[in-house]
Amino acid sequence: MEHPGFKAGFVNIFGxxxxxxxxxLNALLGESLAIVSPKVQTTRHRILxxxxxxxxxxxxxxxxxxxxxxxxxxQKMMQQVKSALEDADLALLIADITEDPExxxxxxxxxxxxxxxxxxxxxxxxxxxxxALAQKQAAYKAAFPQWETLPVSALTRAGLDVLMEKIxxxxxxxxxxxxxxxxxxxPTRFFMAExxxxxxxxxxxxxxxxxxxxxxxxxxxxxxxxxxxxxxxxSRETQKMILLxxxxxxxxxxxIRSRKKMEEFLQRKVHLELFVKVRPKWRDNEAYLxxxxxxx
Ligand SMILES: Nc1nc2c(ncn2[C@@H]2O[C@H](COP(=O)(O)OP(=O)(O)OP(=O)(O)O)[C@@H](O)[C@H]2O)c(=O)[nH]1
Ligand SMILES: [Mg+2]
Numbered sequence: 001m002e003h004p005g006f007k008a009g010f011v012n013i014f015g016x017x018x019x020x021x022x023x024x025l026n027a028l029l030g031e032s033l034a035i036v037s038p039k040v041q042t043t044r045h046r047i048l049x050x051x052x053x054x055x056x057x058x059x060x061x062x063x064x065x066x067x068x069x070x071x072x073x074x075q076k077m078m079q080q081v082k083s084a085l086e087d088a089d090l091a092l093l094i095a096d097i098t099e100d101p102e103x104x105x106x107x108x109x110x111x112x113x114x115x116x117x118x119x120x121x122x123x124x125x126x127x128x129x130x131x132a133l134a135q136k137q138a139a140y141k142a143a144f145p146q147w148e149t150l151p152v153s154a155l156t157r158a159g160l161d162v163l164m165e166k167i168x169x170x171x172x173x174x175x176x177x178x179x180x181x182x183x184x185x186x187p188t189r190f191f192m193a194e195x196x197x198x199x200x201x202x203x204x205x206x207x208x209x210x211x212x213x214x215x216x217x218x219x220x221x222x223x224x225x226x227x228x229x230x231x232x233x234x235s236r237e238t239q240k241m242i243l244l245x246x247x248x249x250x251x252x253x254x255x256i257r258s259r260k261k262m263e264e265f266l267q268r269k270v271h272l273e274l275f276v277k278v279r280p281k282w283r284d285n286e287a288y289l290x291x292x293x294x295x296x
Pocket of ligand 2: 021022043
């Protein structure tokens, strides 16, 4: 139930690829909602993660890392970033503290932010020496005097309590936007497809993850388990061969790992079936992109 003084608002996360946006979302939610990988361009959709606390609802948005688009797929990803720019009460800009602040400049300027923002210097755990950390923070402060900076670590949670206080202070008084047991705007199917993509990023090298899309064909809740059928789309026959692996070993490993993650997520037993399909140049094809969910 609402009561006077209830706070609710949108806190949107932006930054370059691999800065740790999705890791930060998960750390703030205390839940593995958004997929994470050491490779760039892991996130392709804007994902809402909803945090319900006494007297407060925070709707976080994870977004794809900001890049120069090379394919229609990239354009769709950047549209997701743009849409998130519009409705924020607070923007969290995430930089990798180990990188030179100047590498952040182009992205910072391209955003043309009109909402209040905090500049989070993530991966602070990687700089052990407190003097070196202070120096890095000072360098970011000097480069971006318009924003308050805060070193944080999505990995160790350092700085996250301070961050939560700042978020709380920035939120307007408003009634909740979502029911208080919602954790995302995305359906379960979406997260099942993302789990498979995450395992593809973990298991396959080079270009494979970037040529891959995953769609859930069917999701049936049976009495004792969920039966999930998923299609993995690749651009070339050779990529399909790599995914399948010798004697089907590649796809088998992918299936086992994905199923385990799904079972953790759903807290139920899962039977998972995977199929691989070749769709040449799908990343530049409007119809395929729409079919694979890249039109939101
Ligand atoms: N050491 C350290 N590593 C981190 C931290 N946060 C994220 N990482 C690692 O950085 C890599 C990228 O993390 P993601 O959360 O996928 O980054 P992202 O910004 O969402 O990346 P894209 O979705 O590709 O734009 C992963 O290997 C994470 O484990 C941190 O605080 N400290
Ligand atoms: Mg991400």
